[in-house]
Amino acid sequence: MQTVLNLLEMEPIRFFISFGAILFLVLNLAAILTMAERKTAGYIQLRYGPNRVGPRGLLQPAADVFKLFTKENVSPGRADLWIFLGAPIAMFIPAAAVWMVIPFAPNAVVANLNIGILFFVAVTSIGALGVIMAGYGSHSTFSLLGALRGAAQMISYEVPLILSLLGVIMLTGSLSFVDVVNSQGPNFWGWYFLPQLPMALTFYIAGLAEVKRVPFDLPEGESEIVGGFMVEYSGMTWALIQASEFASMGLMASINVTLFFGGWQPPLEFLDLGNFNWIWFGLKTALIMFTFQWIRWSVPRLRMDQLMDLGWKILVPITLVWLFVTAGAMLVF
């Protein structure tokens, strides 16, 4: 028995097992989030949401996945097939890979990279590539417009996103997510969202834009460009795009929690659950994701020029100013 455990802890095997676990988590998260999204929408919109398949409709995601698996994968006649079919993969892999550097509980992190935050920034920006591939490959004007919007949006919102991370990095003195969580301490007044409130808000907003959620869902823009870059996808390719959207939404929520809301740390010290602190992590992440959904079903969408104004004229100056404030405070105290 002991030898098996030792074997499991050997590096390549441990890594592959953890990778499988992460993939399992991400794919299930996408399914659960679609369900949660539809239920939230239902209750906000005076209806019930899915309630037919299984008890209280809980098997709806399974039915959805089954339907999508059995659907024909249609591609446009003049599509560039390699790019067209590669795009969902190029979108999904970055969304799933970043989960590996997130600490779920004390000692529960797949790869404790000392440059975890840098890894997150670098890998999520690959997601924009998938959007461009999808738009270019499907040979449709709607897709092309959606892809151009997506590229512009994701690249410009990278800037405030990265700038808003800098405050936390300066306070921690480390680029590792584990160090960031450990330095925040087991009480909520120690978490970084208090000293870094403008940064936390900027990160939240830029994160919303980065994962293309309402009010920043311009690349989809279903009322103008009918789904944008994903308009030509069907069946499993579409499901993969959806899965990567939801995975990156969950990712953005969990990074938000990790950086500004104490990661797995309990809100008060006596609520410490030891190795079960992942419950706190899950609760906080779920709360943030709920606010994403709440916003989605409440507000309309911005326009491209207004989006750019918000990013460059409001968010970037806020982060820059607060960067100087943080630096000054660190010098003084």
Place this chain on the structure above:
Amino acid sequence: MLSEERRVEESALTQPASGRLANPDVRDEFGLETLDMNMGPQHPAMHGLLRLILELDGETVVRCDPVMGYLHRCQEKIAENRMYPAVIPLTDRLDYFANMHNEHGYVLAVEDVLGVEVPPRAEYIRVLMCELMRLASHIPSVGFLMLELGAFTPILYSFRERERIQSIFEAVTGARMMFHYIRIGGVKADLPEDIPQKIWDYVETLEANFQRDFVDLIQGNEIFISRTRGVGKMTQEKALEMGVTGPALRCTGVDFDIRRDYPYSIYPELEFDVITDTAGDVEASYRVRIAECLQSIRLIKQCLEKMPEGEVLGDTGRRIRPAEGEGFGRVESPRGEYAVHVVSDGTDTPYRVHYRDPSFCNMQLLQEVVPGHYLPDIMPIMGLVDPVSGGWDK
């Protein structure tokens, strides 16, 4: 003939854009090409079956050509071969968000040529139904505007209200959309006994919750304001030039309402305000619609209070055969002036029926107003015009 048209249309799409730019100065500075794009007729957010041929410079619209005709049903020709009362159910199919007004306009025209007396109770019921219909059209159109801006929730709130109004209609007329209720000389049947109370209760609750459901969620929203203020802006002169009527005209500040300026039915006896706004943009049209809903509630209450007893269907004889002549009826439909012109040649079928539908006339705005706006602004402008497919295609 058809193939000829198609060829013309296709050549319009395949020719280089430079030949038919509305304003050649918009681009060419960098020698960049514009992008041709077909929006609709199968577009999930488009109002009905409208096709817009767009020419895009980046995301700026350079040219916008509405193509209509995807729902053409030869309504006017069919009407020529039917007896006068049998045209009423056809008019239901025109503007399917204002069925009562369609019936009312046609019936007014036929009564004009026939010279028949309508019992006062029938007039009150007609106005009551038309104002309910206006509520059932204005409230969803606000929801559609929000849907076009990307907010999904208000449409469901507004359809809840439409649903309740439709059940009132169902109780009164027997149908939820295609009523065939307003007849030549009156209305089909009297109101069921409990319905006046139900309508009263309904408008009371609607009035009480109106602010919460349709104003608080929408009007102060920063994104809503930035998406609609100054979008689709037009001047009074332009709007009058294009023959725009209804909320789209009133939001520019022109004080014009058929109900007051060319009164019909019992509107002179009722009190109501004509709502105008000065901005002339999408936000102003939203405000006008919202305020008109409250005026409609006011009118409904007055109708219910003043409703006399008596007959609901006047005597028109067994066969409606007007003398040779012309009849004209105009009503203020939720979208603007809906007018019907009936020409009689002395037989029991009309010689000619012409509908002037506000959806069709207001549609002209698109060509003028849309160029220069961004692509996402098209949809809010459609919300300003608020056309209905069955209306513009007849």
